[in-house]
Amino acid sequence: MISRLRRKIILVLMTVMCIFLAVILGFSLFSVRRSYISQTRRFMGVHMEKENRMTPYQPPVAIATQSESGEITIESNHISDLTEEKINGYIGQLAETENESGEIGSEHLTYLRHPGKNGTVYVFADTQTERAFALSQVQTILLVSALAVILFLITSFLLAQWLVRPVSSAWNKQRQFIADASHELKTPLTVILSNTAMLTASGVITDVRNAQRLDNIRAESQRMRSLVESLLSLARSDSAPKVAPKTLINLSYQVSSAVLTLEPTVYDSGHQLVSNIKPDLYVYASAQDITQMIEILIDNACKYSLAGSEICLQLDTVSKKEVLLDVSSFGTPLTRQECKAVFERFYRTDTSREAIQGYGLGLSIAAEIAARHGGSISAESDGKSRNTFHIRLPLTQAREPQSETDGSPQ
Secondary structure, rough: HHHHHHHHHHHHHHHHHHHHHHHHHHHHHHHHHHHHHHHHHHHHHHHHHHOOOOOOOOOOOOEEEEEEOOOOOEEOOOOOOOOOOHHHHHHHHHHHOOOOOOEEEHHOOOEEEEEOOEEEEEEEEEHOOOOOOOOHHHHHHHHHHHHHHHHHHHHHHHHHHHHHHHHHHHHHHHHHHHHHHHHHHHHHHHHHHHHHHHHHHHHHOOOOOHHHHHHHHHHHHHHHHHHHHHHHHHHHHHOOOOOOOOEEHHHHHHHHHHHHHHHHHHHHOEEEEEEOOOOOOOEOHHHHHHHHHHHHHHHHHHOOOOOOOOEHHHHHHHHOEEEOOOOEEEEOOOHHHHHHOOOOOOOOOOOOOOOOOOOHHHHHHHHHHHHOOOOOEEEEEEEOOEEEEEEEOOEEOOOOOOOOOOOOOO
């Protein structure tokens, strides 16, 4: 959680900084371009007026006059690659247009046209030097921008570290409290359950109402133990490294075994479990974690599906690198917001489900398990009655020799 928060802060800071940098760079490039264009036009205007004033930027120019009869006279030409033939051709083309200024891209030329005493005066300026200098300016700006992005990234990382430090401290204290409290609660709960079992087995409680109270104590103690175990599981997952040790297992066999184990429980809850499992799909995972994840999803489906409806489990590949496990049930459809929120800790979808036993931790644990194995979990609803949970895990093509510990049949 803390690492995700840190990444989000870095992403936000980098996005804001890069937007400002892009605006500044765009304005700088536009200013450089407009500056050179205006300087070139100003210098061409000076030549057109035949004045000897100096300008900051003086590109090579060529000046020609076209009389009313169409005769072209070249007054001066300081552009080495611009021949008299080319000048006559350009003037012939420009005479058919009404633009007083513009560019001739093929020759890196800028032209300016203005009526004179003896006809129309044309001034051509070579912008190749201008373009080369502008390109060097762009390269310099891009280099500075790259260095600025690196500096922004380092600054964002340090700033994110500083911002999440109080949150990280509070999160660690909360996690440690949950783990310590859960460990402390396990002992009294075990004592309560063992003494309850001993009283029930001894037969000393003969009163029916007292026997019922004893059963209530046992049932609530078991619920409390389930909550404590879930909290411990979450505390361990928060403290566990990102990459948990894994072995190559036959996922198809592991899922089939979990289905066979859970079928009586699903049947007792008034539902039918239907499975479609593609054989011989191998993944690097913990067999115990995979079984726990399947148990959580099927238990969740039993709780929130319509009485007598089917619970469908399907295992198949979606690509050469990914396997997909779907658990579908029929009940009250989840909204888009609920499809994202159901994986949050202690989340319950609505008040109508308060009568259903649970603490809103199961799907959160399933999401942690999927993340530890490099996969993901998501929820989807058709908006009518079908809710589906998708689990995606990396598929392993290579197989190792089967053994008793790899979760595959002998």
